[in-house]
Every structure is written in C-alpha cells, then in structure tokens.
Amino acid sequence: MIFFGIMVFVSMIFTILGICFWRWKTPVGFWTGQEVKEDEITDVKAYNKENGIMWIGFSGLFWIAAFAGLFGGGMLGGICLFIAMGIGIPMLPFSYNRIYRKYSRLRGE
Numbered sequence: 374m375i376f377f378g379i380m381v382f383v384s385m386i387f388t389i390l391g392i393c394f395w396r397w398k399t400p401v402g403f404w405t406g407q408e409v410k411e412d413e414i415t416d417v418k419a420y421n422k423e424n425g426i427m428w429i430g431f432s433g434l435f436w437i438a439a440f441a442g443l444f445g446g447g448m449l450g451g452i453c454l455f456i457a458m459g460i461g462i463p464m465l466p467f468s469y470n471r472i473y474r475k476y477s478r479l480r481g482e
Contacts, residue, residue: 374443377439377440377442377443377450380436380439380450380454381436383435384435385432386432387428387429387431388428388432390432391427391428391429391432392425392429393425394425394428395424395425395426396425397421399411399417400414400417400421401424403424403465403469403473409473412478414476414477414478415478419476420472420473423476427472434453434456434457434461435457438450438451438454
C-alpha cells in the first residue's frame with residue numbers, strides 16, 4: 374500500500390505537469406534552465422500540447438506501475454516501475470527533441 378501511495382503521488386506530479394504544459398501560453402523548455410523563445414517556435418499552442426501529451430504519457434507508465442503493484446503485488450509493481458524508468462526516462466529527451474524540431478523555425482538552417 375505504501376508503494377501504491379508513493380506511485381500515485383509521483384504519477385499525479387507528472388500528470389499535472391503535463392496538463393500545465395499543455396495549457397502554457399509561452400513555449401515550454403525541457404532541460405533545466407533551457408529557455409525556448411516564442412520566435413523559435415512556429416505554433417506555440419501545438420508545441421505545448423505535444424509537450425503536455427509527452428509528460429502525460431510518461432505519467433501513464435507510473436500509473437500502470439502503481440496499479441500493477443496494488444493488484445499484482447509489490448514485485449509486479451517494481452518490475453513495471455523498472456520498465457517505466459528504463460524506457461520512459463531515455464525516451465523523454467528523444468521525444469522532446471522530435472517535438473522541438475517539428476515546430477522549430479530554425480530547422481531549415
């Protein structure tokens with residue numbers, strides 16, 4: 374039950390982060406301290422929406438681990454968490470870079 378509580382907390386953080394990024398008015402960055410200027414992005418609303426979806430999708434991996442741990446036991450939850458972190462964390466920068474390139478005004482330069 375402790376695992377479930379922790380996983381729900383972590384999942385909610387990433388879900389809320391994704392929702393906030395989806396609704397953000399200025400372009401969101403990925404890296405700490407990275408600033409993406411509005412004139413760099415062709416469609417800020419669509420760019421932020423895709424970033425929000427990326428974070429919500431990442432949170433989905435943690436939601437799966439939470440409920441797997443609740444209904445399948447701690448071992449299954451731990452395995453799902455390990456998979457989520459092993460796949461999800463490396464995929465975030467790749468996904469963000471794909472989104473940035475898709476909406477970047479600089480892609481042709």
